[in-house]
Amino acid sequence: MYTLNKELLKKLCTTYSPAGNEEKIRSVIESEVKDLVDEVYTDALGNLIAHKKGNGKKLMLSGHMDHIGLMVTYIDDKGFLRFANIGGISPSISVSQRVIFENGTIGVIGTEKLDSIKDLSLDKLFIDIGASSKEEAEEMISIGDVCVYYSECLIDDKKVFAPAMDDRIGCFVMIETLKQMKESKNDLYFVFSVQEEVGLRGAKTAAYGIDPDFGIALDVTATGDTPKGIKMAVKLGAGPAIKIKDNSVLCHPKVKNFMIEQAKKNDIPYQLEVLEFGGTDSGAIHLTKSGVPSGVLSIPTRYIHSTNEMCAVSDIENSIKLLVKLVENEIE
Known part of the structure; x- marks a missing residue:
């Protein structure tokens, strides 16, 4: 029986790797999958591609x-970013949150004095790294440096709280599927893509290079089960969601x-998602070449x-069970 690999999940969710700076997470994932597949390579844009060879159709995950x-973008005279x-x-989620830069510099997001909370926008926010001047700030941070939200990954028997579950959880499901799966008739490409958050860019180039017969993206989706939440037939704990549509596909x-x-067939609980x-990587995959x-x-x-x-x-756990069955069997 499968037991959640908590340490790996924590490691994935807390590794600094924002869009355009995926080097660290790519190294972590490569170390996990390199002995599970026939070849691992990084393409020109930075996608990590793990190929488990088979004689059947090309399936890109x-x-x-x-x-x-x-x-x-700017450092003022008092050292605020x-x-x-x-x-x-x-903006509303960001106020008072801690952030961390690649070099370990930690800051907190503050806001200008507002007459009304309705005036809150990103251009009213700043990052305070504790510097007292522009010169002091520039010793720690440069224009173009990127930070991410900084918080712990907490896991108990029922739930996981973490930054970057979008989409380290998809990567985790793929890694654990490689460990759990048996033989497959498919020619499998596990793609850990870059720059999805800024326009599905990595999946677009990876799919062009692989030219798959079918594609399946692994990603998070919203739920409609919180008080007065969006009207959506997906809830936490009811199984993985099989997408019907989003704005990209x-x-x-x-x-x-x-x-x-x-x-x-395998008694795995699931939900249907509209x-x-x-959007997800499938938004780019399905438009590749003559269509996928x-x-x-x-x-x-x-x-x-x-x-x-x-x-x-x-x-x-049920997402891993389902993905195992999807890669082991052929799409007719």
Whole structure:
């Protein structure tokens, strides 16, 4: 019986690697998968591609390594930092949050005095690293440096709270699937992609190079189970979600039905997902060359793009079970 690998999940979720700076997480993932596949390589854009050879159809699985961040754009005379967003950063979530830079410098996000909370926007926020002057700040930080939200990864028997669950949890499911799976008739490409948060860029180039017959993305999705939350038929703890659509893709019926069939056949709980915003790597994969039938296996997650993204342990475990069956069997 599978037991959640808590230490690996914590390591993945707390490794600094915002979009465009995925070197550290790529190294962690490569060390986990290199002995499980026939070849591992990094393409020109930085995607990590683990190839488990087979004689059947090419199946590309993609989970993105990057996560959201804040890039320094200006340092004022008193040493406070202004920033631009890398990916979806919410002003209301960001206020008073701790951040950490690649060199270990820690700061906190503050806000200018506002007449009304309605006036809150990213350009009203700044990062305080404790510097007393521009010169002191420049000894620690340069223009263009990137920081990320800084918080712990906490795991108990039922749930996980962590920064960067989007999409380290997808990467985790892929790694654990490689460890759990048996023989496959498919020619499998496990892609750990870069720069998803800024436009699905890594998946686009990886898919072009691989030219797969089918594609499945692994990513988080929102839930509709919080008080007065969005009207969405996905909830925490009810199983992995099989996507029908989001703003980047209408999932191919052949792939969607195959995923549902494998869930039913193996008594794996699942949900159907219609997301009215956002997108995943499948949005880029399915438009590659002359087209790639694609789907998405989603892990229900509360508080996406915050310091405490929340997943249910049972959903993670069932996502691994389902992905194992998806890679072991052929899409007819």
